[in-house]
Amino acid sequence: MNGDFTQIMRTEHLPTRIATQFSRQIQKGALKPGDKLPTELAMSKSFGVSRTVIREAIAQLRNEGMIETRQGVGAFVIERPTRHIRLDDGGQMDKHAFRDLFQLRVPLEIEAAGLAATYHRAEHLQQMDEALARITATGENANDGIVADLDFHRTIAMATGNDYFVQFLGAISDRIMQTIVASRERLQLDEIVAVVRREHGELRDAIAARDPLRAREAMRTHMRNSAERVALQLEVYA
Incomplete structure (x- = not known):
């Protein structure tokens, strides 16, 4: 997995922080349209979190229009529209x-x-x-x-x-x-x-x-x- 990804502190909102790291890789061009994301198991080990957290992060990226998921195949980066909105604070909400x-x-x-x-x-x-x-x-x-x-x-x-x-x-x-x-x-x-x-x-x-x-x-x-x-x-x- 790309060395720019880091393990997540457990006090943070985990799915959001993981989604943010992937989003930044996509925005920098390190992950390009058509690229396949690592498997849930690989990401779980790399980030040091459960597969449930990974699924929620993937769902967030999908809902933000960053990736698409293909049943039985995996998650892939997609071409984003030019007018793309993303909020990056990802903090816990009160x-x-x-x-x-x-x-x-x-x-x-x-x-x-x-x-x-x-x-x-x-x-x-x-x-x-x-x-x-x-x-x-x-x-x-x-x-x-x-x-x-x-x-x-x-x-x-x-x-x-x-x-x-x-x-x-x-x-x-x-x-x-x-x-x-x-x-x-x-x-x-x-x-x-x-x-x-x-x-x-x-x-x-x-x-x-x-x-x-x-x-x-x-x-x-x-x-x-x-x-x-x-x-x-x-x-x-x-």
């Missing part, structure tokens, strides 16, 4: 940061849901269904539910047909992942899985029905409930 994040997410994701209901294609519904199946994972695969949750929201952004939604959601994907992790730490796994599965299912059905108003309302409810799961009370006006 309650104030969570509030700031949701104040941005609420109008962004409500509007995305409405547009997705209007412009989605069949493949977007298929991707949502695949993510929904993974969101319900428990036991050894429970952490895949976190990645699947992020993938579900990215699919909605893609379904808008507007790349700016994908770009902005990708830029805050590590923060969104931290809120998902925080909510799962506050509730029993079975409880959070059931609630999130229901909320995402309602979103998916509203988008599939091509009902923008219903989709916006389903996302509004999901955003409000997501905030409450990390002990926030939001004023939602959208």
Whole structure:
């Protein structure tokens, strides 16, 4: 593995720090479009972290539009659009940061849901269904539910047909992942899985029905409930 990669301090937000190191290698040209990333096992050993952490880092890079993953083959660097947004602080979030994040997410994701209901294609519904199946994972695969949750929201952004939604959601994907992790730490796994599965299912059905108003309302409810799961009370006006 490239010598520029270093082991990660365990006090840092691990997936974000690993994703940042790969992002810098891509931006410097050390990793070029078409290059294959090392295997999960190789990265786990190199960074000194679990494979679960590596999967979350890969999911973040995918959501940021840095890489693509091919089933059974691996992860590959892709050509990035010229207007690429990335935030690099990667720090742990406190309650104030969570509030700031949701104040941005609420109008962004409500509007995305409405547009997705209007412009989605069949493949977007298929991707949502695949993510929904993974969101319900428990036991050894429970952490895949976190990645699947992020993938579900990215699919909605893609379904808008507007790349700016994908770009902005990708830029805050590590923060969104931290809120998902925080909510799962506050509730029993079975409880959070059931609630999130229901909320995402309602979103998916509203988008599939091509009902923008219903989709916006389903996302509004999901955003409000997501905030409450990390002990926030939001004023939602959208």
